[in-house]
Amino acid sequence: MAATLPNKAIQVPGTKWSFSLNPGPFNLKEHVLITIFANAGANAVYALGIITIVKAFYIRQINPVAAYLLSQTTQMLGYGWAGIFRKFLVDSPYMWWPANLVQVSLFRALHEEERRHKGGLTRLQFFLVVLISSFAYYIVPNYFFPSITALSFVCWIWKDSVTAQQIGSGLKGLGIGSFALDWSTVAGFLGSPLATPGFAIINIMAGFFIVLYIVIPIAYWTNAFEAKRFPLYSSHVFDINGAPYNVSRVLNKTTFEFIHQGYDSYSRIYLSVLFAFAYGLSFATLAATVSHVALFHGRAIWQQTTATFKHKYEDVHTRIMKKNYATVPEWWFYLLLLVNIALAMQPGLNVITELIIGYMYPGRPLANVTFKTYGFMSLWQAINFLADFKLGHYMKIPPRSMFMVQLVGTLVATSVYFSTGWWLLTTVENICNPLKLPEGSPWTCPNDDVFYNASIIWGVVGPLRMFGKLGVYDKMNYFFLFGLLAPVPVWLLSRKFPQKKWIALINMPVIISGAGGMPPAKAVNYICWGAVGIFFNIFIYRKYKGWWARHNYILSASLDAGVAFMAILSYFALQMNNINGVSWWGMDLDDHCPLAHCPTAPGIEVEGCPVFK
Template identity: 70%
Template sequence: MPVLTFRTWILGITSCALLAFLNQFFSYRQNPIGITSVSVQIAVLPIGKLMAATLPSRPIQIPMTKWSFSLNPGPFNLKEHVLITIFANCGSGGVYAVNILTAVIAFYKRRMNLAAALLLTQTTQLLGYGWAGLFRKFLVDSPYMWWPSNLVQVSLFRALHEDERRPKGGVTRLQFFLIVLTTSFCYYIVPNYFFQSITAISFVCLIWKKSITAQQIGSGLQGLGVGSFALDWSTIAGFLGSPLATPGFAIANIMIGFGIMLYIVIPIAYWTNTYDAKKFPIFSSHVFDQYGQPYDLNQVLDSATFKFNETGYNNYSKINLSIFFVYTYGLSFATLAATLSHVALFHGRTIWRQTKAAFRDQIGDIHTRLMKKNYEAVPQWWFHLIFVVVFALSVLTCEGFGKQMQLPFWGVILACALALVFTLPIGIITATTNQTPGLNVITELIIGYLYPGRPLANMAFKTYGYISMIQALTFLSDFKLGHYMKIPPKSMFLVQLVGTVVASSSYFGTAWWLLTSVKNICHQDLLPVGSPWTCPGDDVFYNASIIWGVVGPLRMFGSRGLYSKMNYFFLIGLLSPLPGWVLVKKFPEVKWLRLINMPIILGASVMMPPARAVNYISWGAVGLFFNFVVYKRFKGWWARHNYVLSAGLDAGVAFMAILTFFALQNYSVSGITWWGENLDDHCPLAHCPTAPGIMGDTICQSIK
């Protein structure tokens, strides 16, 4: 089949740029919907077929060369469709470096060099591709690494390209998708515009309107979320992705970890006043001083040098965190350590066996054998060349432009080394569970100790270390999709490379536009009522830069800080997989024991914040229902329609949100003025401190 056709390039680049724009656009909203490439996968099929039916097929000669190409080399085929989807995948993953731009411009209120900012977004996205080639044999060729997220797209490719006879009294999968898309599209105008309060409903708050404790327990946005739920797909899938596309055992592990954290650990810690927890909100990503007030950053950050002011810090206050934020960091430490020990215990022998087989080229299944028989592999030097070029540009980005990034060259080298070490163990977790433990906290910790007092250096190091690993895994995941669909590896490589450059540019341009055009973006207290531009993820990123970059881990989690005991979580995480491993060895006939995954359980709630309790509760309820109840009772329906349902819901929400913004909200046309227009759960007291003498804001004072 023709692969890199005119249709592939035009539809691929267009969909990549469009999806990048949409995802960056949504990332600044209260429920940042992640629009996956599945939506593009559906949308481009009729367009591709239309191009095949209308474009001329006569070859076009390229002047002064022997090369020619055709606008229409024949029917729109499956492999073109897959490569267009790979383009779209590049546009759906996000550009982490944009958080740095947002933190500097929107929160720190400083300017950034345009060229440095653009290079930062490009190099952080491309760096990981340089060593992805090292792990192809283990994470792509291995039949044990199946990458669950790819099954959504494989299922859809089958639905869209295979001839399917409509069941009597039923619908085809494509018809089902269109029904779901239309329904989701029409419904989303309600939670997105007319009745925004149903994005988070908290019954407890509606009953006990003047009780701080009751609202702390019941608020799905600022509390424990008991009795909270949502009637909005963007709330359900906004932070954790579609629950329909996550394996049932992974959902169960996540909800167990979430339940232990939210309903055992946090209540005990808060109501025993651990770390003066009652001085601060029970759930918040912000930083506070010793008096329970928002931390005055101007006291500890020199505005001229953009570096830590130790004298001001000593005369002011140590940084304090909400009890939930404290334990979020502790569990991040535990998750990282548990990932290493879990992989060593449960997969160590397999990795060693695969390593030996890889050197003898004996690893693989039918897919691998077919790929090796029919296609030439990507030469290893291609990966090496990318690494050398991008690494040089990364050093230029950090050392050039007046050293605006604050990060020296050795920081870039260390970030690369960290990412290289963790790519394989975390890749195994991702390829088998659809969950990816991150390096964001450990990278902040390391550079915070080595190079404290420089917030921009901390953010840059974290991005180079964390995202280069994520990009390597993204590359490998797409390669696995191409593996399943029998796409020539060199074509895959080229599409991913071009797609990443296009996507990075689109993310950068969209962020720059919104940061310079939306007044008071990311500042919830200054935005109009009901405005969605609250930047939840960027808010957490900014506060993390204060904790790790400005003040530094030595004054937070070290000997000079309040939270040094959180370091014990490294030991807890390292030992946590051991009991499960012993039980599996002792009772091998008990199959469900193998499904207990401590890295997922410990890391279940690390997305909080910016995710909230209502996101987890709604996500878990939908995921458990479809992946256990529906799967068990209606297995045939689940196999045909589950992933298609997920794609339709995502696409409908995305299209309606964009239409609403450009047709109404962009012109300040608001909905009906009533209590349901507020984009909250009507729990105004949930953020109030309960310690004696700590008054909080005006709302809290009115109750006290």
């Protein structure tokens, strides 16, 4: 465009404004702004989970205007919090964001002139080679051979053994011996392992192995919480007989409220043993995070906070930004915060009132998940906005340009997400119902399935009948105490042996939450993610540090991009037109472990499963 479009200024009639069709040479700062625009909409709109479970799981209607406002306000509310904490997390030189360094590395590869060494590739050439390779290969797992997204030798050998398939299935069991030949399996649920530091990968995988290969087998095969009546791995809820929990018996379809009599005459609610421990571990993670931060970083946080208030510390980035660019006024953020709070009160959902009631009383699932969404998403978005502000801080982008790009990017992306989601929910027959969908259908909604079951646990039945004195899983509350105490031994050891730096790298909140992605993540996702991460960020990092520094982050970006482009092309060119290829064994989006989901308690009958005596 810079080479071909005219430079002549075009005057806006009746004003002093003029503009040119020629944008000038494309530069690094423009590229950063485009990336920030994309970042503002790169994460899924969490509120669509509410809309999906209402329409596809509870089979109820929701006003599209209210649904749209819910989507926008949950995404935009984070701006207000970002503005409040910008001073502490962006301007402070002590707050550095490692993930931004990945993007900075890619920008440098794409914009800096680099001479290719004989027999080698420039970083840009490397990016393009891997991108094209990833793009070309992904047609195999995405279209021709979906089964390689999860493979299990154990299930192929012991075809009739429930226990063997529980041990070997990477999708419904412990995943021993399972693997995949698909980058989306590696990075789909847990993010790219190439962008995760080696010590963090070790902590996460240590937690995963402890939970999945010690805690869960002991709990299941000792029949804790009647575990053998239900699948080893499942995000669903069950009744005492091992059948899927019939929510209609405990939920009034007219008022959408909990029916106490129906619950008392039916069954308490049960979870798979892995799902139950996932909640317990989340309790422990919360307590361990508070304890760990207080012990290891409490003094530093206090000192840096007081220094920020006094404007005592400024690094070179902050000085340059203040000298060259006008900052974003604080009232811009406060106005956005107030506007979004006001909008949150307007929809027909009567959000604020139902949130308070839903938090204090069980039996109101919609209010419960809405409260959860506002609470979680506003802080998540605030962190994302602050991360982009820090990227702009490093790259010397005018703050007001950043603000406008983020604001417009969020508005546009949320509108597109909502429109697409609403279109799918109203046009795809049996969406989110795997039992009625054709084999290999992509519309199974695994994340929304977890969200729906969480709404039953916390909203319909409520914590009192799940984790309180009236529930099956009241002992899970001890995880709060465990999490609170877990970092103490590590802290004491680090103080006693300060010369042993590796002790301080033991992060109990990360270890405890190691398996926290399950569900919806599966064992095969963790195994592949950990194997790739350890190979690149520990082995390659130590043995070929020069190659790692030059190519690791670019490799991650190019693999992601290739998968994304081929997934989009395959859908619009083939799957959307019902061109599904040849029907054969490898077309099943499954690890061929049909017995892995079967219960093993005597007398429990499940379709497709043997009945134990």
